[in-house]
Amino acid sequence: MTAGADASSPTGVLRRVDWAARLRGVGILLPFVILFVVLSLTSSSFFTKPNLLNILDQQSATLIIAAAGTLVLIAGGIDLSVGAIYGFAGVTSAHFALHHSAGVAIVLGVGAGLLIGVGNGIVTTVFRINALIGTLAMSFIVGGCSALITKGNLLVLFDKEGFGKLARTEFATVTTSIWLMVVVVIAIGLLLATTTAGRYMYAAGGNAEAARLAGVRVDAVRMLTFAISGTAAGLAGVIDTSRVLSAQASPNDTALAFTVLAGIVVGGTSIMGGEGAVWRTVVGVLFIALIGNGYLLLQFDPLYEQITMGALLLAAVGLDALSRRHG
């Protein structure tokens, strides 16, 4: 069908590009399935409904943040402030839940995330500050604000049943925290895969100047990804606060940004932008979670867990670099 006259048709190149792309796309799925099967065979308590639901329940916040973070990365940015936003939204909602209705607390918590996300967008697009540094700085600021709100105390909400309903209600034997996560992740996935905005995100991250000259408003697109990322981190913080009915300003929250980033990258979304998918991120985050779960169930020394994760991350990034060189 193509030109027969074109003797030097580039099938060789094509095959190589396909090969690398396919390996990266499927690459994470294969180890995930293998790990899943191995854990099912080696531990009797792994493939049980309580254990699997427990994993999902624990990962719901990470999954929501990582799904949104995928958009940021694909559009050519990076958001290191999600951990701090997660913490800030948590303490904000807890603070207001103490004296106001659950609805107000939830809206203010999520709204705080949205606001900070928009702030990240302004910092990186209007002021042209490098996203890595800009969101890192934002992370410190927001983390400090959390401490200001709690004044170093643990905010306890054990008597606020209404606020707890957000994440702790059971629906078809599964808690709402998981249901919320599923809905949000699917919505973000659809946004990326089917809408013009999603397409523009790939364009902005793949080649910002080319996208701009093709009429894509790159700054607006990046702004949108940061806003979504902030909102998602806010929602995740509120859900987790509702899940455990307490909140505290903790420096550990900041580290969540790196766990999220690891999940996205292990899933196969490129740190260089322009490539990736939400489903990959879901598999990547769950893969890391399975490793942790496996260490627990098989009673391995948890000290090795971090080393495993680091090696995994290197392998994922290495594969990305390799496929780019061939492409």
Place this chain on the structure above:
Amino acid sequence: MTGADAPPAAAGESSPVYLDLRGLSKHFGGVRALDGVTLSVPKGAVHALVGENGAGKSTLGRIVAGVLPPDGGAIRLHGRVVAFRSPREALDHGVAAIAQEPSIVPHLTVAQNVFLGAEPRHAGFIRRRRLDRAYATLAESAGFDVPGGMSAGRLRTSEQQKVEILRALSRNAQLIVMDEPTAALGAQEARHLHEIVRRLAGGGKTILLISHFLGEVLELADAVTVLRDGRVVKTSPTADESEASLVVAMLGRPLTSTFPVKRRPADDAPAVLSVRGLSAPGVVDASFELRAGEILGLAGLVGAGRTELARAIFGAVRVESGEVVIGAGTALGRSPSRSLRAGLALVPESRKDDGLLFLRSSIENATLSRLGSLSTAGVVRRRRERRAGREVLERCGVRGASFSAPVSALSGGNQQKVLLARVLLCRPDVVIADEPTRGVDVGAKRAIYDFLAGLAEEGLGVLLISSELEEVIGLSHRVLVMRRGRLVSELAGEELTEDAILAAAFADTQAAV
């Protein structure tokens, strides 16, 4: 086929052959850049490579300098077979390259740049004073007066090239590959560089000179090799050649047959693009009108401000003053997306840097600017997109890989056609095409010419920017010449000749010679 296999009868019969290439070939994706290139250069000679854009000159130069590995064939230096894996390895063997755009580190001093990577050092610490002394000796022996302590970023291009030449000399380079060394230079500076080349050759260095300027080639080189479509057409002493004979060899056929027939726009055709007093970085007070059905050429040297003008009109850069009006009277807003909506489309200069998303498919690349019209409530209608993309890509004659495969799998010419397809989908009134045939093979070139002529016939206005004079003359109804950011001359009809364009582009040359 001609003198390719026999050793060239170059000047200096007694000199031993220094560089000997046998059957070099190189592919980029589906494009054959070099195909069995064989040539040899005696020591101390200046050997020129000429050919159209995309003929393979620069590829050959980059292979010799170790930037690219060849796919096949052998390189002999002084009789020994070499295979460089990097420019650094080539340098270790005495082969240095001077690029058109010098690669210097702007914040280091001239002396530091010259000795970059080979600094005199002691236990890891750079011996600053010894470095300065070594620089002074080197600069003096070369006859250059570039101050060693100055930061290199403040030098002019021609002086930065001297830094590169000094760098080559400091590593004791015996063979220097120069790729379009005078393209970015003014006339005075170019003449100065010519003297340097002569002096280097006189001192026993071998020079491989890649140049577009045939006058320069005839004046400087001992022998010249003409490349066309990656093959050697002929190698002969420059004494036996003239500009005319080289052009015939480069093109391989009469010039006129390459271009579609020009149809003059109607005398009363309205202006579709009016630019008034436009100033932007690199552009000073540009004013002109483009009429419906007209192809307006924009000629000038590299760095004269043509691309800057195109980007300013399109709204890709901030404009200092002036006005751009599309059609009857919509003054353009200042962003690419607004320009596109107003009916002005741009085919950017570099499809790699400013044009395509290499990771995405041909269809997605083609529909990118019109995605809004192919979607409902923000959701892309996949089937509609595929149909529209396929149709326009076929219309533009894109061939090769599947339209759903990444656009990087296509050859350069087909990639360029994807960009044209994108423009076509926007249904613009005015198209600015910036170097639309750069790095494109001959067949695709003709297709692109036909495409642009077809647009004009349909009543669009086309602003064509090209460094190839034949192209500008062959396609345009009227040509504007730019020099130093200003539109300096307008040529049409009988006056539209290569000489006239060059005279305008080089105006201070003519005065100085």
